[in-house]
Amino acid sequence: MADQPLVSPERNLQELTVKALLLGAFLSAVLAAANAYIGLLVGLTVSASIPAAATSMGLLRLFRRSSILENNMVQTAASAGESLAAGIIFTLPALVMMKAWAGYEWGPMVTIAILGGVLGVAFTIPLRRALIVEAKLAFPEGVATAQVLKTGGIETDKDHPEWKPSPEAKQGFKSLLQAAGIGGAIKLLEAGLGVLSGGVAATKSFFAGKWLFTGDITLSPALLGVGYIVGLNIATLVFMGGVIGTLIGVPLNWALNGDELAQLAGVSSAMADWSAQDWEALAGASWQQCRRIGVGAMMVGGLWSLITLAKPLWQGVKASLHAYRESKTNAGKVLRTEFDIPIPYVGLMILVSVIPLYFLFLNALGEYSERYWIAAVMTVLMLVFGFVFASVAGYMAGLVGSSNNPISGVTIATVIVSALILLQLMGNEGLAGTLGPIAVIYLAGMICSAAAIAGDNMQDLKCGHMVGATPWRQQVFQVVGVAAAAAAIPWVLDILDRGYGIGRPSPVNPDATPLSAPQAGLMRDLSTGIFGAGIEWTYIYIGFALAVVLIILDEIQKKRGASFRFPVLAVAVGVYLPLGLSVPIFLGGLLAHWQQKKRGTHEAEGKGLLLASGLITGEALMGVVVAILAVSLPGQVPYLQGFALAPWLGSAGLLFCLWYLAKKS
Structure with missing residues (x-):
């Protein structure tokens, strides 16, 4: 049967293991750092699923036993780091640019990233069966990642030499490392040594x-x-x-x-x-x-994205409701390869998130006199917009892939619509004119993170569907990747801001060329402009x-x-x-x-x-290292x-x- 997964539902290979958990979390943080650098530099991000899969295969070869399902779990967590980085760098640097934050504050950033990421996972869980199994959308990166994973074979066991990765798997990991070394060396010779x-x-x-x-x-x-x-x-x-x-x-x-x-x-x-x-x-x-x-x-591009996505959005919502009804009808007959996190648990995840969402918006609104009910409105907007745009992102990932998913477009639309709503509710006099744009960027950060993770989650679930993974375990690993990346991204952005400057000259290294951060600059201009700062x-x-x-x-x-x-x-x-x-x-x-x-x-x-991903990862990670050196040795980097x-x-x-x-x- 054409749709039969590589590992059958009746077969149970090691999948959710400690080494996969630790390796996935580590690679998520690393790829988040790399994608943060390249996204701030050029305003574009690229899918990390394929390099994550190749890296996973290479590293798991060091252990006595591994399986394709473990590899899939590692790349699921690792690719979440790349996606979450996109959601954060497109939005939250605006808060530093508009001087709402003195720097990249770890607590609020981690809270925004985790809430947005976890909701992105939760909102797309009901879509998996509808879009992957029934609609059979393309999900190009998911299919390509599955093909990469298949080159490593189903199982590796050093006690059974015949169970070993193919030569292509070994060569892929070697090529990735070689290209990363070249990219990193050139960045060191440029930014570090001059x-x-x-x-x-x-x-x-x-x-x-x-x-x-x-x-x-x-x-x-x-x-x-x-x-x-x-x-x-x-x-x-x-x-x-x-x-x-x-x-x-x-x-x-x-x-x-x-x-x-x-x-x-x-x-x-x-x-x-x-x-x-x-x-x-x-x-x-x-x-x-x-x-x-x-x-x-x-x-205009952001608004046009919303108009063109109206039909896919409606189809995505219908598919979600249909999937829920099907899951109720087929209760007790679910195969391992079709077992998602149960819908009641998904609803509980969303319900529990309401409390931190409310207090986060309350914190953003500072001393504004009517902050309690405005925070409640913002919480509702997050849940509604989050579900809508996560559904759009999941659907569009199936059509055009994660790399071409217009998440910056829907975030622009979010900023415009939410700013206009808040302007009507708060006005722009006094504190409202200052705090309104800040609350808008908080919302945009979570929406963008949710949309980015939603697209990545669907790609990973497509890959898992092809290789025979257990969906609920993948969904758990996606959350693990979100948490690891959320913890790393604020530290990385702080280092990059001090070493190069993000959308502004570095406060401690003013001679460095700042990273452009184009989307974040736009979010700042739109939110402050709508509230009357002028455009x-x-x-x-x-x-x-x-x-x-x-x-x-x-x-x-x-x-x-x-x-x-x-x-x-x-x-x-x-x-x-x-x-x-x-x-x-x-x-x-x-x-x-x-x-x-x-x-x-x-x-x-x-x-x-793989080679292109290696060049990106090597240069980006060395860029973070050089930024650390520039902060530690002011005036001495580059050396010449x-x-x-x-x-x-x-x-x-x-x-x-x-x-x-x-x-x-």
């Missing part, structure tokens, strides 16, 4: 100062990996956004608004006397205005128009059945980010496309995804300041990584 440059940039004026050019390239192996994983379509759109915001927007803005930009940049002398630094300041001021086009496009609308309106054009193009491509689409959020992120970040992403996407044409989609993806050959050597390092990916994938 031997390699992290990027090259140029700003020039042409035609007697009438045309202003600025451009840059970030020399990052991790961004090559991101481009390889997201593919040519998304990589092209991100690059297109960079071209619109920088190569087109900056000179056009200078030509039309030169006097205003000179005033903003603090350049007052005659043009003939302007230095290279003056032109760089002018280009920077022009780009800061143009990036707001990306804000406008993200706003610069001119460029946002241009972003609205750009989004409408992209939506029309996307609908045309959809009707044509074309594989190349125009999702708004990918272009919007490209506009908002520095151009240099999108260049290596584009190169990685081109390479992935070339490899698929040359070697076939399955073969290129199987090898290339202004090394003359660094740009050339950095360029050579990026070319080497491009060659390595092309050669080995």
